[in-house]
Amino acid sequence: MKKASILMIIGPLFLLGLYVFPLWTIMLGAPQYPDPLGMNIHINGIRDVNEFDIQNIDGLNHYIGMKTLPKPEEMWEFSTFPIVIGIMIGLGVLVGILGYLKKVDFRWFLGWFVLMSVLGVLGMYDFNEWMVDYGTNLDPNAIMKLANPDGTPMSYKPPLFGYAKMLNFEVSSLPSTGAWMMFTGMMLTLVASYMGWKSKKISNVRKTKPLAAS
Template sequence: MKKASILMILGPLFLLGLFFFPLWNIMLGAPQYPEPLGMNIHINGIRGASEFDIQNIDGLNHYIGMRKLPKPEEMWEFSTFPLIIGGMIALGVLIGMLGFFKKISYKWYMGWFVLMSVLGILGMYDFNAWMVDYGTNLDPNAIMKLANPDGTPMTYKPPLFGHAKMLNFDVTSLPSTGAWMMFIGMMLTVAAYFMGWKNNKSQKPKIN
């Protein structure tokens, strides 16, 4: 049980990477830009992949009526997500320590994983909803008003995951370092659960 508890303590600590590395990355490439433009989505704000990327993206968006990328104080998520992640780290470490001293069952490890998974899904849903609003709620007085072949206004929602073609831009949206660290940490908690389950099973008396 102690080895499982140590894994349970280590797993949530990997989520600390979210405070130092981006969670998600969106890159925009086009022939007129030798170096692609990019933005890194952190749990506390959006930053350019390079120094002037945010300014350049906002400049392009202005022509088609998209709003400027939000500053941290303009979205409640950027102040709430760090608190949620910090709380989940503290909770996970506490569960691991209580398991180490045999105060709780290994089943709590899976409980933490399920809760973290639910929060992750809700976070992705919220992120996608923001991108839908960001790419479809356009300024009717924009300099460029483009339409689809059927006459409906063109939208510019970036993909949540993968690649999409938007005008002459190739847009790629993928998890970044922070997301992969979170994934590794969550998998460690799953491993801790199964290790605890296996240890518990081996200690049960066998009936002849």
């Protein structure tokens, strides 16, 4: 159980990477931009991949009526997510320490993993909802008004995950370093849960053997 507990302590610490590295990266490439434009989505704001990328993206979006990219103070998520992540890191480390001291068992490890997974899914849902609004809630007085073949207004929502073609832009939306660090940390806690379960199972078998022999 001690090895499982140490792993449970280490796993949540990987989430500290979210305070340094971007969670997600969206890139836009087009013939007129030899160097693609990009934005890094951090848990506390949106930043350029290269200098002036956000300024250039906002300039392009202005023509088709899209909103400017939000500043940290304009979205509650950018102030709430860092707090939630901090609480989950602290909770995970505490559970690992209590496991090391044999105060809790592997079920607490698994409970942390499940809770973090639920929060991750909710975060992705919120991120997707923001992109839907960002790409479809357009200014009716925009300079350019483009429509689909059936006459409906064209959507400029970036893909949540993967690649898409938007006008003459190739758009990619993929996890970045912070997301992979979070994924690694969560997998370590899942392994810790399995190791704790296996340790308890072996311990129970050893306890029942003398009874069986008698």
